[in-house]
Amino acid sequence: xxxxxxxxxxxxxxxxxxxxxxxxxxxxxxxxxxxxxxxxxxxxxxxxxxxxxxxxxxxxxxxxxxxxxxxxxxxxxxxxxxxxxxxxxxxxxxxxxxxxxxxxxxxxxxxxxxxxxxxxxxxxxxxxxxxxxxxxxxxxxxxxxxxxxxxxxxxxxxxxxxxxxxxxxxxxxxxxxxxxxxxxxxxxxxxxxxxxxxxxxxxxxxxxxxxxxxxxxxxxxxxxxxxxxxxxxxxxxxxxxxxxxxxxxxxxxxxxxxxxxxxxxxxxxxxxxxxxxxxxxxxxxxxxxxxxxxxxxxxxxxxxxxxxxxxxxxxxxxxxxxxxxxxxxxxxxxxxxxxxxxxxxxxxxxxxxxxxx
Amino acid sequence: xxxxxxxxxxxxxxxxxxxxxxxxxxxxxxxxxxxxxxxxxxxxxxxxxxxxxxxxxxxxxxxxxxxxxxxxxxxxxxxxxxxxxxxxxxxxxxxxxxxxxxxxxxxxxxxxxxxxxxxxxxxxxxxxxxxxxxxxxxxxxxxxxxxxxxxxxxxxxxxxxxxxxxxxxxxxxxxxxxxxxxxxxxxxxxxxxxxxxxxxxxxxxxxxxxxxxxxxxxxxxxxxxxxxxxxxxxxxxxxxxxxxxxxxxxxxxxxxxxxxxxxxxxxxxxxxxxxxxxxxxxxxxxxxxxxxxxxxxxxxxxxxxxxxxxxxxxxxxxxxxxxxxxxxxxxxxxxxxxxxxxxxxxxxxxxxxxxxx
Numbered sequence: 001x002x003x004x005x006x007x008x009x010x011x012x013x014x015x016x017x018x019x020x021x022x023x024x025x026x027x028x029x030x031x032x033x034x035x036x037x038x039x040x041x042x043x044x045x046x047x048x049x050x051x052x053x054x055x056x057x058x059x060x061x062x063x064x065x066x067x068x069x070x071x072x073x074x075x076x077x078x079x080x081x082x083x084x085x086x087x088x089x090x091x092x093x094x095x096x097x098x099x100x101x102x103x104x105x106x107x108x109x110x111x112x113x114x115x116x117x118x119x120x121x122x123x124x125x126x127x128x129x130x131x132x133x134x135x136x137x138x139x140x141x142x143x144x145x146x147x148x149x150x151x152x153x154x155x156x157x158x159x160x161x162x163x164x165x166x167x168x169x170x171x172x173x174x175x176x177x178x179x180x181x182x183x184x185x186x187x188x189x190x191x192x193x194x195x196x197x198x199x200x201x202x203x204x205x206x207x208x209x210x211x212x213x214x215x216x217x218x219x220x221x222x223x224x225x226x227x228x229x230x231x232x233x234x235x236x237x238x239x240x241x242x243x244x245x246x247x248x249x250x251x252x253x254x255x256x257x258x259x260x261x262x263x264x265x266x267x268x269x270x271x272x273x274x275x276x277x278x279x280x281x282x283x284x285x286x287x288x289x290x291x292x293x294x295x296x297x298x299x300x301x302x303x304x305x306x307x308x309x310x311x312x313x314x315x316x317x318x319x320x321x322x323x324x325x326x327x328x329x330x331x332x333x334x335x336x337x338x339x340x341x342x343x344x345x346x347x348x349x350x351x352x353x354x355x356x357x
Numbered sequence: 358x359x360x361x362x363x364x365x366x367x368x369x370x371x372x373x374x375x376x377x378x379x380x381x382x383x384x385x386x387x388x389x390x391x392x393x394x395x396x397x398x399x400x401x402x403x404x405x406x407x408x409x410x411x412x413x414x415x416x417x418x419x420x421x422x423x424x425x426x427x428x429x430x431x432x433x434x435x436x437x438x439x440x441x442x443x444x445x446x447x448x449x450x451x452x453x454x455x456x457x458x459x460x461x462x463x464x465x466x467x468x469x470x471x472x473x474x475x476x477x478x479x480x481x482x483x484x485x486x487x488x489x490x491x492x493x494x495x496x497x498x499x500x501x502x503x504x505x506x507x508x509x510x511x512x513x514x515x516x517x518x519x520x521x522x523x524x525x526x527x528x529x530x531x532x533x534x535x536x537x538x539x540x541x542x543x544x545x546x547x548x549x550x551x552x553x554x555x556x557x558x559x560x561x562x563x564x565x566x567x568x569x570x571x572x573x574x575x576x577x578x579x580x581x582x583x584x585x586x587x588x589x590x591x592x593x594x595x596x597x598x599x600x601x602x603x604x605x606x607x608x609x610x611x612x613x614x615x616x617x618x619x620x621x622x623x624x625x626x627x628x629x630x631x632x633x634x635x636x637x638x639x640x641x642x643x644x645x646x647x648x649x650x651x652x653x654x655x656x657x658x659x660x661x662x663x664x665x666x667x668x669x670x671x672x673x674x675x676x677x678x679x680x681x682x683x684x685x686x687x688x689x690x691x692x693x694x695x696x697x698x699x700x701x702x703x704x705x706x707x708x709x710x711x712x713x714x
Contacts, residue, residue, distance in 0.1 A: 135604055145539055148547055182502055182592040190505055190589060216596025220604035232547060233590040235539040239573025240594045244601040247492055247577035252609075255629035262629035269622025272612035 001031050002098050002320045004313055005091035008038030009065035009084045011103025011302045011309070018103065019046035021309025023053040028310075029317050035091045037062050037084035062087050066112075068105045068302055075108030076115060085109060089116045092295035099316035101287075103300040103309060110146055110290065110299075117293040120329065122336040125150070126292035127158050127231070128299065129165055130238055131315065134222025140166050140175075141219065143231040144238045144288060150230035152195035155179065159200060160331050161291040162226040163208035168322035169315070172225055174207065178214035180229035180237070189213065192230075203338070207331050287312035289319065296325055358388050359455050359677045361670055362448035365395030366422035366441045368460030368659045368666070375460065376403035378666030380410040385667075386674050392448045394419050394441035419444055423469075425462045425659060432465030433472065442466060446473045449652035456673035458644075460657040460666060467503055467647065467656075474650040477686065479693045482507070483649035484515050484588070485656065486522055487595055488672065491579025497523050497532075498576065500588040501595045501645060507587035509552035512536065516557060517688050518648040519583035520565035525679035526672070529582055531564065535571035537586035537594070546570065549587075560695070564688050644669035646676065653682055 006022055008015045015038055026032050034057040036043065047054050064083040066075045079086055085104050089112055091097035102109050110126070119126055127143035140162045143150065150158065159177050166175035179197055181189040193213070200210040211224050216237060219227060229237070256266040266273065286308040288299040296319055300312035319325075363379055365372045372395060383389050391414040393400065404411050421440040423432045436443055442461050446469055448454035459466050467483070476483055484500035497519045500507065507515065516534050523532035536554055538546040550570070557567040568581050573594060576584060586594070613623040623630065643665040647654040653676055657669035676682075 135607055148539070180593060182505070182589055183596075216593040216598075217600030217603070219597055220600035229593075232539055233593045236537060236573040236586075236590045237593050237597045239540075240576055240597045241573075241601045243574030243577035244598045245605060246574070248602060248605050250492055255632045256626060258629060258632070262626045265622040265624070265626025265629070267622070269613060269619045269626065272615060272619035272622070275612045275615070 001033055002029070002317055003033040003035060003091075003096065004316055005035040005088040005097035005100045006037065006313075007085045007088040007100070007102035007104055008036050008043045009062075009104070010109075011300065011304065012068065013305075014038070014065075015043045015046045017304065017306050017309055019043065019050060019053065020306035022057075022313060023050040024306060024310035025313040025317065026053050026056055028314065032056065032313075032317060034058070035060065035088070035097045037087040037091075039063070039065060039084070060087060066104050066108050070105060070108050072107040072111035075105070076111055079108070080112070080115070086112055086116065089113055089295075089297060092297070093117055098320040099296040099298060101298045101300060101309075101313050101316050103302050103304060103312070105302065106145070106288070106299055109297065113290055113293055113295075113297045117295040117297070119292050120294055120332065122332050123157055123161075123292040125154060126290055127161065128288045129162055129291050130234075130288050131169070132219060132227070132238075132241075134220055136222030138170050139219070139222050139225055139227060140169070141227045141229075141234060141238065142291065143229065143234050145231045145235035146290070147231045149232065150192065152192045152199055155192060155196035155228055155230070156199045156203070156335075157292070157332070158228045159196070159208060159210070159226065160205070160335050161328050162228055163205075164327040164331050165289065165291060165319070165324060166225045167207070168319050168324040168327055170225065171322075174209050175225035176209045176211050177226040177228060178211050178218065178224035180219075180227055180233065181213035181215065183213075183215050196228075203335060205331075205335060207334075287315040289315065291328065294325075296320070358390055359386070359674055360390040360392060360448075360453070361673055362392040362445040362454035362457045363394065363670075364442045364445040364457070364459035364461055365393050365400045366419075366461070367466075368657065368661065369425065370662075371395075371422075372400045372403045374661065374663050374666055376400065376407060376410065377663035379414075379670060380407040381663060381667035382670040382674065383410050383413055385671065389413065389670075389674060391415070392417070392445070392454045394444040394448075396420070396422060396441070417444060423461050423465050427462060427465050429464040429468035432462070433468055436465070437469070437472070443469055443473065446470050446652075446654060449654070450474055455677040456653040456655060458655045458657060458666075458669050458673050460659050460661060460669070462659065463502070463645070463656055466654065470647055470650055470652075470654045474652040474654070476649050477651055477689065479689050480514055480518075480649040482511060483647055484518065485645045486519060486648050487591075487645050488526070489576060489584070489595075489598075491577055493579030495527050496576070496579050496582055496584055497526070498584045498586075498591060498595065499648065500586065500591050502588045502592035503647070504588045506589065507549065509549045509556055512549060512553035512585055512587070513556045513560070513692075514649070514689070515585045516553070516565060516567070516583065517562070517692050518685050519585055520562075521684040521688050522646065522648060522676070522681060523582045524564070525676050525681040525684055527582065528679075531566050532582035533566045533568045533580075534583040534585060535568050535575065535581035537576075537584055537590065538570035538572065540570075540572045553585075560692060562688075562692060564691075644672040646672065648685065651682075653677070 040061040062084040129142035290297040419441040486499035645656040
């Protein structure tokens with residue numbers, strides 16, 4: 001049995017999308033249980049329409065809902081201890097739930113998650129990992145926007161966490177990992193990226209297969225299972241890909257409506273177009289995963305529909321079933337343990353030791 | 358009459374692509390003249406097949422060709438003063454040509470261009486500007502890989518240069534300019550980007566209309582005419598978009614070949630598909646433009662065909678015809694002049710004064 005805590009008030013449509021989304025996930029995974037947080041008068045009418053979900057859920061009323069345009073500091077001030085967002089995160093901390101899913105605003109959700117769950121030992125900053133559809137299947141890309149800039153050690157930590165997620169989610173034994181970089185010979189990347197590459201090579205980890213640098217066009221190819229970068233370029237890559245996909249869909253729509261023959265052709269090829277739409281459907285891979293906290297929090301896209309929200313719940317389900325958190329914990333301990341040992345041998349101080357509990 | 362100097366040895370296919378490409382451009386623009394540099398025995402056989410181009414060209418034999426995988430330092434060591442790449446750049450310096458086009462390797466071309474042409478007064482580092490197809494038409498995006506990281510002043514200089522290029526190329530009077538940033542509330546961008554935004558607002562330039570921050574998905578939408586960012590994220594955005602376009606084309610091809618009805622539909626809608634392919638054709642917007650040097654150098658994609666190389670030549674032609682270089686020069690002088698005056702009034706030292714001649 002896996003329990004998912006749900007912030008029913010999150011997203012552009014709140015419970016109208018969240019509740020049917022949860023109901024869909026329950027149909028797919030009958031061993032799911034839910035802890036649902038939100039405003040009674042808004043949530044219960046929707047919940048009553050899904051008796052199976054109602055029976056599989058604990059509902060807790062919360063007066064406060066974090067708004068989609070609240071700044072993180074505002075959200076913390078008004079919503080800490082009592083908002084539906086906070087309560088759903090807290091359920092993971094207390095053990096009442098295994099994973100939290102919210103379509104609420106990213107900044108607020110990250111700020112509250114950090115405040116409530118705290119970062120794992122050895123991890124300085126959490127990351128947001130995206131599931132990226134590729135020509136080979138799916139890859140994990142992180143960080144797509146939790147932080148700006150990252151030093152070499154943080155990039156290595158992202159690699160370890162991303163590889164653990166790949167093992168949990170796309171079920172590869174030793175995921176291949178690449179560091180996102182630029183290909184121009186003259187300059188070849190930021191110092192931090194080069195240093196992270198050296199560290200990963202030296203580490204010789206058994207949990208991941210470091211493959212060197214990759215470039216922006218390797219994302220869609222699926223050249224590696226895990227692509228690691230800092231949050232600024234990761235966020236720009238993610239949104240550029242989304243924008244390009246929408247742009248091409250728009251071109252395609254315009255081209256297909258232009259002549260009668262094209263319209264007939266479109267009708268005949270409709271099945272193929274639907275399959276294409278399926279492939280490109282951002283709802284199918286909905287769910288940014290916060291990694292590096294003492295608990296798993298899934299961020300669903302704010303503007304998604306019930307199908308999309310359900311996909312985010314399913315991601316949470318898979319991660320718990322495949323013990324993501326303990327995988328990350330073990331891998332990080334192993335890595336940082338080895339590192340400490342190496343440094344002790346060499347008589348060097350261990351960087352960042354004691355900096356974070 | 359506009360003279361284009363051509364490095365005939367550049368690119369994956371050398372003169373076999375470069376020469377027919379130049380010939381195509383000449384057909385479109387009969388007022389073009391060419392200065393062609395390369396190895397006699399390899400270039401002349403191709404040139405002989407295009408008598409009109411032959412008549413409109415000066416050919417200069419060069420023993421040395423820069424290789425596609427030469428490091429910039431190697432290229433400078435072996436190819437300075439004498440390679441076809443160097444000679445074609447030098448023709449711009451001496452005034453023998455108005456613009457240089459090469460499909461040679463980017464790092465070497467940039468290193469030689471900087472060495473030969475030098476950066477403009479007030480400009481610390483050149484940028485590579487790409488022409489980006491959007492839903493609204495075309496935008497200019499820079500820097501896509503000349504440098505890594507940029508301070509606020511450099512981002513402002515990129516904005517001024519990009520706007521001048523937009524005025525020369527897409528013929529808007531007062532181009533809209535946006536700084537590429539991430540949208541996550543909590544962090545909202547690098548300090549340099551925020552500072553550049555403040556500088557652009559304060560400057561109140563008459564040559565551009567600063568519109569604030571844009572995100573990755575605004576690139577495809579064409580939200581602004583000029584998108585400014587530093588070279589690391591710019592390069593990643595460019596390659597991610599290219600990769601995504603190829604990925605979707607691949608999905609489409611697979612979907613359309615799957616069933617007989619889909620194949621018939623495809624045949625009927627073929628005209629529409631061709632239009633789409635046209636829209637997505639990277640050859641149509643081939644040509645990264647080096648900005649910030651005392652001369653214009655166009656980098657054509659190394660793997661392009663004759664049609665693509667011709668597009669790069671056409672970009673060069675348009676830029677010269679629309680006086681790009683003097684536009685940039687005037688705008689930069691105006692901007693830096695105003696800045697000096699403001700600082701003098703305020704009794705502050707002028708940053709970077711005298712740092713570059």
